[in-house]
Amino acid sequence: MLGLGRRDVLLGGMSLAVLVASGAIARAEAELRGQFVQGTLIRGRTAPGAKVSIDGKALTLTSTGDFAFGFAYDRTAQATLRVTVPGGETETKTFDIAKREYQIQRINGLPGDMVEPPASVMKRIEHDNQLIGAARALDTDEDWFAGEFAWPVKGPLTGFYGSQRILNGVPKRPHFGVDIAAGEGAPIHAPLNAIVSMAEKDMYFTGGTVILDHGHGISTCYLHMSRLDVKVGDRLAKGDPVGAIGHTGRATGPHLCWRLNWFQERLDAALVVPPMA
Numbered sequence: 430m431l432g433l434g435r436r437d438v439l440l441g442g443m444s445l446a447v448l449v450a451s452g453a454i455a456r457a458e459a460e461l462r463g464q465f466v467q468g469t470l471i472r473g474r475t476a477p478g479a480k481v482s483i484d485g486k487a488l489t490l491t492s493t494g495d496f497a498f499g500f501a502y503d504r505t506a507q508a509t510l511r512v513t514v515p516g517g518e519t520e521t522k523t524f525d526i527a528k529r530e531y532q533i534q535r536i537n538g539l540p541g542d543m544v545e546p547p548a549s550v551m552k553r554i555e556h557d558n559q560l561i562g563a564a565r566a567l568d569t570d571e572d573w574f575a576g577e578f579a580w581p582v583k584g585p586l587t588g589f590y591g592s593q594r595i596l597n598g599v600p601k602r603p604h605f606g607v608d609i610a611a612g613e614g615a616p617i618h619a620p621l622n623a624i625v626s627m628a629e630k631d632m633y634f635t636g637g638t639v640i641l642d643h644g645h646g647i648s649t650c651y652l653h654m655s656r657l658d659v660k661v662g663d664r665l666a667k668g669d670p671v672g673a674i675g676h677t678g679r680a681t682g683p684h685l686c687w688r689l690n691w692f693q694e695r696l697d698a699a700l701v702v703p704p705m706a
């Protein structure tokens with residue numbers, strides 16, 4: 430079991446050898462970055478033009494052969510990766526996914542309508558969820574996700590991925606972000622090159638919310654912002670301003686709730702960044 434305390438979990442190397450029969454036996458490899466643990470993002474590279482699937486789901490590859498996939502916070506089943514290189518040879522490999530222990534986080538003093546939303550706001554919440562789901566569904570042909578992520582803001586970590594939340598004494602869904610405390614108005618920076626795929630000033634739970642698309646289904650979310658410096662369609666370079674820390678939506682104090690997704694799968698952003706300096 431891996432404890433959540435190890436937020437500096439680093440990228441383990443893993444290789445998948447693929448033999449290519451083309452007269453002589455050539456050898457292609459899919460190199461994988463990331464540990465096979467619950468909630469992780471795995472990034473890989475293989476021969477350009479290869480076909481890759483995870484658990485039977487075909488992945489789109491960049492022109493350089495980069496691809497990515499992830500595992501849910503509660504994933505226990507083994508994963509099956511299949512790579513078919515140009516020329517036709519197929520290699521299939523099965524991996525175990527290591528379990529993690531998640532914290533229990535109690536938050537009290539939230540306004541009652543943020544814990545049990547009144548019926549009058551259900552339409553608004555549904556609309557918010559549609560916007561978020563659409564942004565996370567994009568499969569943009571950009572290879573930025575294969576780069577090195579930076580922290581979007583630095584500060585004490587006050588909330589962790591996968592923790593079971595008990596809000597005002599009521600058990601809720603797990604929390605899927607990493608919460609970084611910082612002063613109201615502190616700048617948030619793009620962790621990687623991106624296109625802004627959603628920018629909403631006032632969502633019910635998450636207040637000022639931005640989603641950045643890093644290509645091939647990898648996106649990051651920025652919640653509770655006090656100010657947005659971007660709009661949908663903006664192209665950002667790593668380090669560009671996204672907006673400012675706030676406590677809009679369901680938040681007890683100023684912080685960034687930072688999230689990472691592979692399409693609709695919620696992953697642990699803390700696993701893709703180096704230890705905070």
Ligand SMILES: [Zn+2]
Nearest residue numbers: 588606608686
């Ligand atoms: Zn959070």
